[in-house]
Amino acid sequence: MKKSSRPILLLALLASLNAHATQVIEGADRNHVQVNISAKEQNRLAVEGRRIASVVPSQKDVISVVKDEALGALYFTLASDTPSVGTVTLFVSDDKGVTYKVILVPRPVSGEEIILRPPGEKGGPASAAPRTTADGRAVSYQRKIKDLVLVMADPALQESVESIAVNKEVPLWKEGRLVLLTKYLEGDLVGEKYRLTNVSPSDMLLVEQELYRRGVRAVSIEHHTLPAGDGTDIFLVRERKENE
Structure with a gap:
């Protein structure tokens, strides 16, 4: 009897999604949030609907940054002389004075896009109540x-x-x-x-x-x-x- 290829297809699709999906990060203004980044390729960081005002890494000279002045975002790579740096914490401030705390986790993946979602304004999409599981846990x-x-x-x-x-x-x-x-x-x-x-x-x-x-x-x-x-x-x- 021929086995169904459906489980293999679903695993392949998930692997593809993990490699290429944009990471939209909520709650980084309140708590440290961990995100995966490419250890070798260029990554992109932006704040949804706002401009990045400053970025301060927890370790000096650990990242190299190129600003996108037109969009208020930035592109960054890990410094080539720090291959075993482990995680790096970034303190990111936007043009409205909100600071976000992001823990970068280097992985052997292609370049990632990370979008920080600001605290929601009343009636805005970021303030919508998150969907929850049966035991009340928020679904990311x-x-x-x-x-x-x-x-x-x-x-x-x-x-x-x-x-x-x-x-x-x-x-x-x-x-x-x-x-x-x-x-x-x-x-x-x-x-x-x-x-x-x-x-x-x-x-x-x-x-x-x-x-x-x-x-x-x-x-x-x-x-x-x-x-x-x-x-x-x-x-x-x-x-x-x-x-x-």
Whole structure:
């Protein structure tokens, strides 16, 4: 009897998500929050809706920083002469005087994007009550993103969230035909399931970064190399718009 490939697919999608998802961090203004970063590649740090005013590391000369003056964000790498630095604490202040405490954990992964969410204003999205588990524990934003990817990838779970059939072709590249199959609505997140077909005579190599845009929090691709005529499912999670 042939074994189902579904568990292998789900593990592959989670591995892809762990490698490429943007980390949206809440509560760092109140407590130290731990985040994974690339040990060797450049990482990006920003404060949602605000500009970074200053960054002070717990150890001198442990990071190298390049400021993005236009967006008020910064790019940073660990100093090349400190390969065994362990964790690094950053004290990040924004242009409204809020200070965030972030513990950087170097990992052998590609460059990460870290977005710090400010304390919520009344009625704002950051002030919404978090979803909780049966025993009352808050479900992290990152966990919600992973859960939604799993729901989209597993038909047995899809009845647990609201879904809307779309089946609309989306212009992308002339080498590929991209169709938005279904939208999944879950709280302040929207999941989108796409089908991409390689319509060119050559192999197509896909990377998640090509599909990121403003508001996208995670992208996961089932097959990264597509021979001519083959297709793959693509799962995207983004912020929910006000009119959705």
